[in-house]
Amino acid sequence: MHDIKRRYVIPGDKIAEGNFRPLMNVIKAGNSLIATRIGIAETGRDGVKVIPLSGVYIPRVNDLVIGKVVDHSSLSWEVDISSCFSAHLPAQDVFGRDFSPARDDMTRHFAVGDMITARIMAFDRTRDPMLTVQDRDLGKIPRGEALKISATRVPRLIGKRGSMIQTIEQATQTRVLIGQNGIVVVTGRTPEGIKLAVRAIKMVEEEAHTANLTQRIKVLLNVPDTPQETSRAPVGSAPKSEQVESTIDEVEEELEVEGEK
Amino acid sequence: MTQTRNLIDANGKRTDGRGIDELREVKITVGSVKNADGSAFIEFGKNKILAAVYGPREVHPKHMAQSDRCVLRCRYHMSPFSTDTRKSPAPSRREVEISKVMRESLEPALILEDYPRAAIDVFVEVLQSDGGSRCAGITAAAVALADAGINMRDLVAACAAGKVDEKIVLDINDTEDKEGGADMPVAYMPRMEQVTLLQLDGRLTPEQFNECIDKAIGGCKMVYEIQKQALMQKYFGNETELKEEVQ
Structure with missing residues (x-):
């Protein structure tokens, strides 16, 4: 079991003091670690990082x-x-x-x-x-409907272990291809399905920071709730935590998700 | 500058009813320009200023690009309708100067080395002007830069102080700027405790100068709190603390 401390930060906020390693969007000034972006700061054993909530796409090798x-x-x-x-x-x-x-x-x-x-x-x-x-x-x-979302919303669109995108794909009978630069291509058999999937993706982008988004997407797509899903995101539980978890996990997991398709 | 009338009354109140250490009302809205990568709208007393940030993006013309760092470009502009007599929309000497000092006051806060060969464009549009529009512009631009997700060492907050009726007052308004004794805009990085802009129009004794700069920095710290709140509100709603959990 390891403790991960999380908090909201804006540029210039001191996240921690002491002998931590600055990982992502963090600088070291003297003995303190300072956030350089708006986002969620995470202090773990291996260092301190900030998961950004805004910004344009900056390429990285292997993306x-x-x-x-x-x-x-x-x-x-x-x-x-x-x-x-x-x-x-x-x-x-x-x-x-x-x-x-x-x-x-x-x-x-x-x-x-x-x-x-x-x-x-x-x-x-x-x-x-x-x-x-x-x-x-x-x-x-070869074909499909391309749309652009903010690159910082990509982990949220994929969701925990691909849950969000799978929900959208299954409910609308489409295939959704997601690039880490925020370009999304939707293909499907029916124009209605594609239209609905696009609407759902846009909703995820706009409301990425809100709680229980998977639930609302399901309402939009008319998906019946499965008990397993409700236990994952119980109504009224710590509102922001759902997003925080998915954001953090999926940054690393995304490549795998993409690979499976 | 000669003073023609009393700007501070017997009760110590200024022309707009403020005390000498009082800031005008400041309101910041983040993300008001959807097309921009980051934006902010600030109401600083009667000032209404829109700041929009684009980038990091490709540099055009290409020869302006720097191989080791990002280029920061600022444009301060006053709308023709921002003043009581129409202002020509062509960039004036004053606007060119403010664009320059604004860039220089924001540059130290940005980690420009993180985006080599790119450019960040900051547009500051004054919709309604009152005194201290450069300070309000810098304040809004800093928030817009943070909203655009550009790596920053710290935010930049700006506020002016000055001399009115031989008294050092905080946050000079338009009347005090025109009729008062001195005006000193200061931009400040609160965490790093560094001044990034210091201008002075008027005459001050060394003692007055020290008092003035201290007061202005105090004002910057108040503005900083408002900036922080505005950003927090946009991104995290009313929640300020994240519930801690153990994985």
Whole structure:
């Protein structure tokens, strides 16, 4: 059993004092640890971090993102991943080592305007993010309805162990693809189902910080309550804790969830 | 600056009925511009100011980008209808100056090294002006930056102090600014206890100067509490403490 202390912080708030390691969105000033973002501060054994509640998407290596091909040169595609940096997908990644711009037609694979899922292969302070599509389930997205939500809401949309997204998918008979950059693509058999799923996703984004959201999503989607679910989020229990838990757990779990699809 | 009438009456009240250590009413609303990444609307006495933050985003023109840090760009602008006689919407000398000092007062609070090759744009639009609009603008911009989720070492709160009827008073309003003896806007980072903006218009003795700066910093601390409250309200509602739980 380990204690994790949590509290709400704004930039400049002192989270803890002493010999802690600053992990995420935390700086050390003298002997105190200071939050640099609005969010939920977490003091654990391995260090102190702040889970942010706002902000644009900043790429990280190994993130799964959904982007739109906006241009291509003779050697790479340029992909808009709705971040301050535009990403590059090298043609060699798709065609292999012996890619030749003279022989291979790049538009055969991705044309300008295509949506793709990709993984960030490399990114640091000095260069723009480099993408790869060499993995299972990566590549072109053939159809679907794309929408954008805030990247900080992505863990909430997935929910605890994928509970939120599974609820939405099952109730609306759709498949929802989520990129960590906040781009979501919904595909489904019926336009009604897609419309309903989009509404549910927008509701999750707008009300991400409120309690018992899964419950309200179920009402919106007309899903009968299962007893197991009610025990997980009992009405009137510590209101914010549900969100806090899912936010924290799912940041790490998300890759797995994505991988399962 | 010559004073033409008494700005502090026999009871020690100022033209708008405040005491010498009293702040005007300050109200901050966070997130009022939906299209921006972060925004705040501040009512600082009669000032009504909107601050919107975009970014970190791509730098255009590209040559402005810095390879080791983010570029912070500020624009302070007064709407033509913000004053009683129409103000030309073209940037005036004063607006260019305020844009610059505003950028310099916000820069120390931001961790710009975290976003190399990007830009953060801060737009401060004065909808209705009263004295001390640069302080109100900085205060709103700091809240908007926090709302945009940009890494910050601390918030920046700003407040002016000045000399009226040979007395040092807090938070100068428009009349006191025009007719009073001195005006000193101060921006301050409360946790780091650092001053990021210090301007002075008028004459003060060294003693008055010290009193004035102390008073202004006191005002900044009051403003800081309001900033904090506004941010907390937006993100956490009325709850200020998270219930602790053991996993």
